[in-house]
Amino acid sequence: xxxxxxxxxxxxxxxxxxxxxxxxxxxxxxxxxxxxxxxxxxxxxxxxxxxxxxxxxxxxxxxxxxxxxxxxxxxxxxxxxxxxxxxxxxxxxxxxxxxxxxxxxxxxxxxxxxxxxxxxxxxxxxxxxxxxxxxxxxxxxxxxxxxxxxxxxxxxxxxxxxxxxxxxxxxxxxxxxxxxxxxxxxxxxxxxxxxxxxxxxxxxxxxxxxxxxxxxxxxxxxxxxxxxxxxxxxxxxxxxxxxxxxxxxxxxxxxxxxxxxxxxxxxxxxxxxxxxxxxxxxxxxxxxxxxxxx
Amino acid sequence: xxxxxxxxxxxxxxxxxxxxxxxxxxxxxxxxxxxxxxxxxxxxxxxxxxxxxxxxxxxxxxxxxxxxxxxxxxxxxxxxxxxxxxxxxxxxxxxxxxxxxxxxxxxxxxxxxxxxxxxxxxxxxxxxxxxxxxxxxxxxxxxxxxxxxxxxxxxxxxxxxxxxxxxxxxxxxxxxxxxxxxxxxxxxxxxxxxxxxxxxxxxxxxxxxxxxxxxxxxxxxxxxxxxxxxxxxxxxxxxxxxxxxxxxxxxxxxxxxxxxxxxxxxxxxxxxxxxxxxxxxxxxxxxxxxxxxx
Numbered sequence: 007x008x009x010x011x012x013x014x015x016x017x018x019x020x021x022x023x024x025x026x027x028x029x030x031x032x033x034x035x036x037x038x039x040x041x042x043x044x045x046x047x048x049x050x051x052x053x054x055x056x057x058x059x060x061x062x063x064x065x066x067x068x069x070x071x072x073x074x075x076x077x078x079x080x081x082x083x084x085x086x087x088x089x090x091x092x093x094x095x096x097x098x099x100x101x102x103x104x105x106x107x108x109x110x111x112x113x114x115x116x117x118x119x120x121x122x123x124x125x126x127x128x129x130x131x132x133x134x135x136x137x138x139x140x141x142x143x144x145x146x147x148x149x150x151x152x153x154x155x156x157x158x159x160x161x162x163x164x165x166x167x168x169x170x171x172x173x174x175x176x177x178x179x180x181x182x183x184x185x186x187x188x189x190x191x192x193x194x195x196x197x198x199x200x201x202x203x204x205x206x207x208x209x210x211x212x213x214x215x216x217x218x219x220x221x222x223x224x225x226x227x228x229x230x231x232x233x234x235x236x237x238x239x240x241x242x243x244x245x246x247x248x249x250x251x252x253x254x255x256x257x258x259x260x261x262x263x264x265x266x267x268x269x270x271x272x273x274x275x276x277x278x279x280x281x282x283x284x285x286x287x288x289x290x291x292x293x294x295x296x297x298x299x300x
Numbered sequence: 301x302x303x304x305x306x307x308x309x310x311x312x313x314x315x316x317x318x319x320x321x322x323x324x325x326x327x328x329x330x331x332x333x334x335x336x337x338x339x340x341x342x343x344x345x346x347x348x349x350x351x352x353x354x355x356x357x358x359x360x361x362x363x364x365x366x367x368x369x370x371x372x373x374x375x376x377x378x379x380x381x382x383x384x385x386x387x388x389x390x391x392x393x394x395x396x397x398x399x400x401x402x403x404x405x406x407x408x409x410x411x412x413x414x415x416x417x418x419x420x421x422x423x424x425x426x427x428x429x430x431x432x433x434x435x436x437x438x439x440x441x442x443x444x445x446x447x448x449x450x451x452x453x454x455x456x457x458x459x460x461x462x463x464x465x466x467x468x469x470x471x472x473x474x475x476x477x478x479x480x481x482x483x484x485x486x487x488x489x490x491x492x493x494x495x496x497x498x499x500x501x502x503x504x505x506x507x508x509x510x511x512x513x514x515x516x517x518x519x520x521x522x523x524x525x526x527x528x529x530x531x532x533x534x535x536x537x538x539x540x541x542x543x544x545x546x547x548x549x550x551x552x553x554x555x556x557x558x559x560x561x562x563x564x565x566x567x568x569x570x571x572x573x574x575x576x577x578x579x580x581x582x583x584x585x586x587x588x589x590x591x592x593x594x
Contacts, residue, residue, distance in 0.1 A: 017464070070344065097439030123444060146476045148415060172499040180487045182440045190439065191497055194475045200494035201487055205466040211509075214491070229490065 017262035020241075022274040025162055029076050029281035034147055036288045047075040047106040047291035049133065049283075050099045054092060055085035055115040064111050074248040077104070079266065093126050100128040105134035111285070129151055130293060133286040135187070136209035144187055150293075156188035158278035159220060159241050160195070166267065168218065168239055170195040175268055176216035177201045178209065178229070178255070184222040184243055192218075209233070218263075221255040233261030239269040243275050251274050281285045314535075319456055320340035323575035324368050330582045334589065341585035342371040342399040343345050343427065343577075344393045348386060349379035349409040354384040358405050363593040364574050370581055371398070377411035378410055386412065387514030401427035403577070405586045413461040417455060424587060427580040429481070439480055441488045444587075445580055450482035453535050454489070454570035460561065462512065464489040464535055470510035472503065472523070472549070478537055480518040486512075503527070511561075515549040534562040537569050 019143045038045055049071050065079055071078035081095055092110075099108045110130045114120050129139040135152040144152050163170060175197040181183040185201055192199045202212050203223070213219055213233045221229050221239060222243035244255030254271030255299070262268050269275050306506045315385060334341055341364055345358045358374055365372035375389055386404075393402045408414050418426070424431040429446040438446050459463060469491040473479040478496055486493045496506050497517070504527045507513055515523050516537035538549030548565030556562050563569050 065324065121440065130518075132303045136440075138433045138436030141430075142432030142434065145480055146415065146430075146432065155429060155492075172501055174501070180490075186484060188440055189487075189493075190480060191493075193480060193497075196474075196497065197498040198494070198500040199483075199495050200492070201483075202492050203490065205490040206492040207466055207468070215505075232433065247535045250546045 012032035013220060017265060018267040020162060020239075020267050020269045020274060022162075022277045025158075025165060028165070029158075029161065029278070029285055030059040030070065031229075033281070033284045033288050034074045034212050036285075036292065040260045040288065040291050041075065042249065043295065045291055046075070046104075047287050048079070048104045049107045049109065050102075050105045051078070051080045051082065051111055052092070052095060052099075053088050053097050053111045055116070057113070057115075058130055059268045060111045060113075066280055067109070067240055067283060070183065071287075074284050075289075076284060077101070085115055087268065089122060092123050094117070094245040096123065096126045100126075100131065105193035106133065106294060107131055107156045107283075107287035109134050110183045110216070122143045131290055133283060133290055136285070141182075141187065144194075145190045147165045149191065151290060152191065153165045153183060154286065155184050155222075155243060155275060156191050156277045158275060159188060160191050160243070160277060161268075163239065166239065170197040170218070173197045173217045173221070174215050175199050176212050177222070179203055179220075179222035179224070179243070181222065184220075188220060188222075213262065223255050225254070225255055226253050227257045229256040229261060230242070231257060231264050234261050234264045236264055238264070240265045241275055242269050242271050244271060245276065277279070308340075311559060312561040313556070314456060314460070314533075314563045314568060316456075316563055316571045319452075319459060320571035320575035322459070323455065323572070323579055324364065324583075327575070327578045327582050328368040329373045331571045331587065334582065334585050335369065337589065339369055339585055339589050340369070340389050340398075341402065342373070342398045343401045343581045344396075345372070345374045345403045345405055346377065346386070346389060346401045347374060347405045347558035348377045348381050348392075348412065351407070351409075354407075359576060360574055361403070362405070363397065364578050365581075368578050369584075370578060383412055383416060383530045384419050388581050390417065390420045394420075394425065399425065400588060401425055401577075401581035403428050427577060427584055427585055430476070435476075437438070437485045438488075442484065443488065445584060446485065448538060448576040448580065449478050449569060449573045451580070452569060452576040453482060453537075454485050455576065456563075456572060457512065457533065464491040464512070467491045468509050469514070470506050470514040471514045471516070472507065473497055473514075473518070473537070474557075475516065476562065479513075481518075482514060495524060508510050517549050519549055520547050521551045523547070523550040523555060525551060525558050528555050528558045529533050530558055531560045534556070534559045535566050535569055536563050538565060539570065 047147045105264045108127050124136045129137045140151045180203045210233045218239045220241040224244040242254035242256040341355045402421050423431045434445045448591045469486045470582045472496045512533045514535040520540040536548035536550040
């Protein structure tokens with residue numbers, strides 16, 4: 007990551023791995039402090055079934071835990087586990103002193119209701135930020151534990167020196183995981199926020215006005231160069247497998263020549279998200295320690 | 301309210317009182333059913349101090365209760381009441397079987413934290429929809445008890461036959477009470493949503509694209525005729541006292557000639573909001589009865 011401020015149209019690549027390393031380094035200091043006080047943070051992940059992608063994502067998260075000194079463990083429930091078994095597992099982890107954060111890896115198999123499971127996680131251990139209490143505090147402007155991908159984008163913008171206040175921000179995608187919580191976080195920072203999605207009639211008319219553009223649509227190459235405002239900061243949340251390659255929602259080769267800065271896929275938003283999960287697990291442990299003291 | 305579909309530019313006045321009467325009539329039927337089953341809904345309001353505006357708003361709400369058959373009561377705490385006294389009052393009302401809805405009238409005096417007080421209300425009795433659990437469920441697309449003004453606007457659009465899916469919706473104002481929850485509700489209905497506010501650089505460039513425009517800025521006459529798209533549906537949430545008159549945020553005389561339909565001030569969004577409070581108090585009572593049965 008260059009220390010030189012980016013100039014419009016120079017097309018800086020936003021190095022997600024480098025940013026993630028910064029977050030991890032910061033987090034490691036906090037984890038060491040917590041450990042010195044006898045409260046080393048612990049992350050418990052839950053996988054239901056044997057989805058290979060879920061197993062891979064959880065492995066990546068555990069590796070990050072190892073790097074920053076967070077204790078980690080995984081509970082693997084069988085493919086046929088019912089909602090009661092999941093809720094029981096969560097309740098057990100809620101009770102445990104040595105578990106600071108609980109992460110239920112999605113998707114769940116079959117008809118299992120992820121909302122019901124996530125609402126059972128102690129909000130103070132909800133390091134993914136999807137519990138209604140945490141989502142509601144976020145919407146009301148009191149951000150505690152929040153969804154990791156939006157938080158990573160906000161963090162990167164701060165790190166890049168982009169002040170959101172008064173900026174035209176456009177988000178493509180209105181999911182519960184990225185689009186809607188990110189919109190709330192950007193409004194909390196006084197950006198003008200537009201949220202587009204598959205039902206939007208004229209997508210380009212919105213994206214061309216964006217000083218900050220975040221694309222989380224799951225459509226390979228959706229955003230072409232002529233849809234981007236010169237000098238924009240572009241975050242590509244898409245992870246799509248196309249012809250054996252992993253590509254984003256942004257036509258990187260075209261957009262890099264127009265934008266001020268773009269995240270690549272892979273190596274952009276992905277690693278940043280994992281590092282924020284570490285930071286939030288430390289935060290959950292810090293909050294617990296503060297409550298004990300207070 | 302005319303039954304004829306509005307034509308672009310005819311400038312229909314959206315009669316908030318007539319719409320509110322419809323909501324109240326619907327609600328009265330539900331309240332009568334609940335009462336017949338022995339569960340007449342009750343609304344408890346709390347006023348702290350002696351703000352005359354608060355007293356007036358609460359009177360209006362109690363009158364609406366009388367019209368639909370909801371039992372109502374008010375707890376008036378002294379101006380000097382502390383947060384503990386407020387929390388204790390709320391806890392007492394949380395426990396009471398005959399109280400279906402609890403409404404803490406804002407603003408609170410002095411430095412009292414409204415967020416802390418509102419978070420103490422049982423989410424199942426939170427008829428104002430401001431509890432983090434309810435705001436979070438709303439953001440995640442599972443709308444239970446939600447803020448009344450946004451809900452009233454959504455209800456009016458449905459009643460007017462305006463399908464939000466794919467519509468360009470613009471909200472001016474990003475408060476916790478109107479702008480942010482309404483943005484979430486419109487996204488849940490697949491509108492393309494832009495939220496502007498005092499930090500927005502070029503407000504007119506946004507408002508001119510709006511097929512549905514909601515203004516909740518608290519700035520008298522902010523929206524002029526040339527800032528509105530012909531054929532738009534315009535909701536004016538503003539209530540401002542100017543020279544002894546109550547006016548909205550929209551220059552009604554100008555906008556009525558451009559828009560398909562506009563809410564007046566007074567007599568627009570205000571009465572609709574109160575009627576939705578009645579409907580939500582009935583809903584809270586219905587949910588309680590369902591839980592008992594289930």
